[in-house]
Amino acid sequence: MAVKENLRPGGRSARVQASVHKAVRELLAKMNRTEVTIPLIAARAGVTPSTIYRRWGDLQELLADVAVERLRPDMQPVDAGSGKADLEAWAEQYAEEMSSGPGREMIRDVLAAQAGANACKCCEYTRQQIVVIAERAKARGEAFPDVDRAMDELVAPIMYRILFGDVPDAAQVRALVARAMQSAS
Amino acid sequence: MAVKENLRPGGRSARVQASVHKAVRELLAKMNRTEVTIPLIAARAGVTPSTIYRRWGDLQELLADVAVERLRPDMQPVDAGSGKADLEAWAEQYAEEMSSGPGREMIRDVLAAQAGANACKCCEYTRQQIVVIAERAKARGEAFPDVDRAMDELVAPIMYRILFGDVPDAAQVRALVARAMQSAS
DNA sequence: ATCGTAAAGGCAAATTATTTGCGTTTATGG
DNA sequence: CCATAAACGCAAATAATTTGCCTTTACGAT
Numbered sequence: 001m002a003v004k005e006n007l008r009p010g011g012r013s014a015r016v017q018a019s020v021h022k023a024v025r026e027l028l029a030k031m032n033r034t035e036v037t038i039p040l041i042a043a044r045a046g047v048t049p050s051t052i053y054r055r056w057g058d059l060q061e062l063l064a065d066v067a068v069e070r071l072r073p074d075m076q077p078v079d080a081g082s083g084k085a086d087l088e089a090w091a092e093q094y095a096e097e098m099s100s101g102p103g104r105e106m107i108r109d110v111l112a113a114q115a116g117a118n119a120c121k122c123c124e125y126t127r128q129q130i131v132v133i134a135e136r137a138k139a140r141g142e143a144f145p146d147v148d149r150a151m152d153e154l155v156a157p158i159m160y161r162i163l164f165g166d167v168p169d170a171a172q173v174r175a176l177v178a179r180a181m182q183s184a185s
Numbered sequence: 186m187a188v189k190e191n192l193r194p195g196g197r198s199a200r201v202q203a204s205v206h207k208a209v210r211e212l213l214a215k216m217n218r219t220e221v222t223i224p225l226i227a228a229r230a231g232v233t234p235s236t237i238y239r240r241w242g243d244l245q246e247l248l249a250d251v252a253v254e255r256l257r258p259d260m261q262p263v264d265a266g267s268g269k270a271d272l273e274a275w276a277e278q279y280a281e282e283m284s285s286g287p288g289r290e291m292i293r294d295v296l297a298a299q300a301g302a303n304a305c306k307c308c309e310y311t312r313q314q315i316v317v318i319a320e321r322a323k324a325r326g327e328a329f330p331d332v333d334r335a336m337d338e339l340v341a342p343i344m345y346r347i348l349f350g351d352v353p354d355a356a357q358v359r360a361l362v363a364r365a366m367q368s369a370s
Numbered sequence: 371a372t373c374g375t376a377a378a379g380g381c382a383a384a385t386t387a388t389t390t391g392c393g394t395t396t397a398t399g400g
Numbered sequence: 401c402c403a404t405a406a407a408c409g410c411a412a413a414t415a416a417t418t419t420g421c422c423t424t425t426a427c428g429a430t
Contacts, residue, residue: 195377
């Protein structure tokens with residue numbers, strides 16, 4: 001999606017945004033997250049540090065901005081034949097991605113930023129994936145839980161465990177899916 | 186609880202820890218979180234900045250350390266007569282505290298820190314409160330859900346919503362409690 | 371008690387990051 | 401293609417972080 005950046009003269013350049021994001025991704029790929037600094041990012045992006053400070057405020061906000069983009073799903077949930085199978089496949093992959101080192105860091109970056117907007121977006125992405133699965137199930141004439149309910153009973157416990165230290169394994173995720181499916185209507 | 190700090194000579198002084206924590210709490214009470222800096226904390230605590238840097242590493246870790254202490258419940262859940270009533274009373278208060286400005290900041294501070302230990306502690310505190318409610322219910326001979334299940338079905342959704350932008354109101358919390366109580370055994 | 375020792379803390383210099391003022395460039399509407 | 405408002409670059413000023421070196425402190429052993 002090309003963002004309609006601005007309607008006023010001298011609007012923000014998408015060029016700077018792109019090169020800074022790229023620089024962040026590249027730096028995160030090859031060094032510890034704590035070693036990445038704004039002057040470093042600026043140098044690699046070919047801009048001055050003050051540009052980044054003025055535009056994003058601080059490192060936290062910039063990292064959140066980059067993280068939320070990387071958290072955007074790049075494809076539809078796979079069709080595994082039934083609502084339950086779809087949900088299971090999706091949830092297992094979701095849990096695995098989010099509990100991986102990079103996944104956890106991205107979530108942390110999103111949550112650590114002041115601006116709550118990024119966290120919301122992140123939640124919206126997840127919700128949208130479940131909406132797709134739910135619609136597919138409905139189209140097949142299957143019973144499927146309400147999306148909000150699935151967020152409460154499946155997504156929330158997975159995320160809570162990841163954030164608060166008790167990473168769920170595949171069996172636990174399947175149990176959560178089974179539980180969520182019991183409220184299908 | 187007096188922490189048994191150290192068994193080696195020259196162990197960490199609890200005095201410094203206490204005055205630094207106190208300084209952080211006082212500063213957070215009277216200024217914006219983003220304005221609190223390590224040199225400021227050090228000055229108020231009567232120590233040098235380097236002491237704080239060496240001991241906590243960075244502001245994030247120090248804030249997480251202070252936040253987790255403030256998140257420790259200072260009393261048992263109130264006895265409202267039944268397991269369900271206890272859970273309802275507890276959950277409403279929990280949701281309210283955690284979704285308040287200071288509550289959210291404390292959670293953010295805990296989650297933003299590198300060290301996962303603080304987040305675990307935080308989760309343990311919550312779990313312990315529910316254990317107390319569950320034991321009380323059992324002692325009364327009531328049916329009550331498994332504690333892990335209550336964490337999944339009640340605590341996780343509340344926290345997820347708070348973190349990802351959709352703060353739950355009292356009615357939603359009561360609905361979650363009702364749902365959790367359905368799995369009582 | 372007091373002594374030896376290892377870890378913590380103070381101090382100050384060196385480094386690095388952040389903020390800011392000001393002039394220049396750039397994207398957009400007219 | 402001109403006027404304009406927002407971004408950007410540059411560099412100086414400020415603030416935060418790191419580091420080396422020395423002093424103090426708390427603990428175990430004698």
